[in-house]
Amino acid sequence: MGMTRGHSIAAISIGTLQLLFSVALIIPSFVLSNYGNHYDVDTSMTPYWSGFPFFLCAIFGICGGVTKNHCCMVAFLVFSIIVTVISAIASIVVTIALTVIDVYDCSYGNSYEVDDCSYLNDIRTVIIVIMIVCYISTALALAGSILGCVTTCCAPPDPPMVVIAQPTMAPTSVVVSHSSMQVSGGAPMAYPQGGYPLSAYPQGAYPPGAYPQGAYPQGTSAGQAMFTEETAQTHDKAPLVV
Numbered sequence: 001m002g003m004t005r006g007h008s009i010a011a012i013s014i015g016t017l018q019l020l021f022s023v024a025l026i027i028p029s030f031v032l033s034n035y036g037n038h039y040d041v042d043t044s045m046t047p048y049w050s051g052f053p054f055f056l057c058a059i060f061g062i063c064g065g066v067t068k069n070h071c072c073m074v075a076f077l078v079f080s081i082i083v084t085v086i087s088a089i090a091s092i093v094v095t096i097a098l099t100v101i102d103v104y105d106c107s108y109g110n111s112y113e114v115d116d117c118s119y120l121n122d123i124r125t126v127i128i129v130i131m132i133v134c135y136i137s138t139a140l141a142l143a144g145s146i147l148g149c150v151t152t153c154c155a156p157p158d159p160p161m162v163v164i165a166q167p168t169m170a171p172t173s174v175v176v177s178h179s180s181m182q183v184s185g186g187a188p189m190a191y192p193q194g195g196y197p198l199s200a201y202p203q204g205a206y207p208p209g210a211y212p213q214g215a216y217p218q219g220t221s222a223g224q225a226m227f228t229e230e231t232a233q234t235h236d237k238a239p240l241v242v
Contacts, residue, residue, distance in 0.1 A: 003068040007151045011076065014147060015061025018140050022058055025051030025133045032126050035119065050086040054137055057083050061144055070152065077148025080141050087138035094131040098124065 003011075029051060057079035064072030 003151050008065045008068055010147055011061050011065030014144050015058045018054060018058035021133055021137050022051045022054035025137060028126050028130045035123050050090045054083045073148055073151045077145060077152055080144035080148050083141040084145055087134050087141055091134040091138055094127055094134055098127050
């Protein structure tokens with residue numbers, strides 16, 4: 001099956017958007033990890049890092065759209081489905097985390113060992129950014145999975161290759177008329193004055209119908225009659241006496 005031009009453009013467009021938003025999701029994840037070190041919070045196992053598989057998904061989408069490679073589109077489909085699930089889970093987790101942070105008030109000396117309440121406000125801002133990007137990533141991953149399914153499962157088949165073999169040129173038969181020396185179906189064959197084709201007659205012979213002056217065809221009844229008549233006419237003439 002082959003990709004159409006519209007599918008190729010759509011794959012490049014969706015892949016480019018996924019690439020941009022994956023970077024936009026990875027950067028806040030590092031920022032959140034930095035803030036987590038101040039509060040002894042481990043963020044390595046949180047779904048905030050869904051930007052990395054989303055980045056790979058975007059690369060496969062762009063490569064598949066540019067090269068129209070079937071394997072790249074299959075990988076794009078698989079990663080899009082995985083990222084859709086991860087981004088949906090990340091969106092839910094981030095939404096819950098943002099709700100929990102809004103419930104608590106900031107106070108010094110609590111279990112978070114907060115030195116300044118502005119840290120919580122900064123964390124809240126980062127989580128809001130991650131939440132928005134996660135929702136957009138979920139929508140883009142879902143669109144990528146639909147496009148990948150269309151291009152791999154519903155794409156029109158490749159047109160069959162048609163090979164047209166030209167018939168071989170059969171040798172043209174040449175019919176030579178001894179009386180007119182014409183080629184059948186064409187113009188008369190032209191030979192130089194007093195000359196004939198060398199391969200048509202044996203050396204020292206003349207073509208039929210062409211004889212030197214005073215000569216007659218030998219071996220034919222017409223030639224023998226002409227020779228006898230001329231001999232008789234010669235004998236009938238009286239001898240010339242000077």
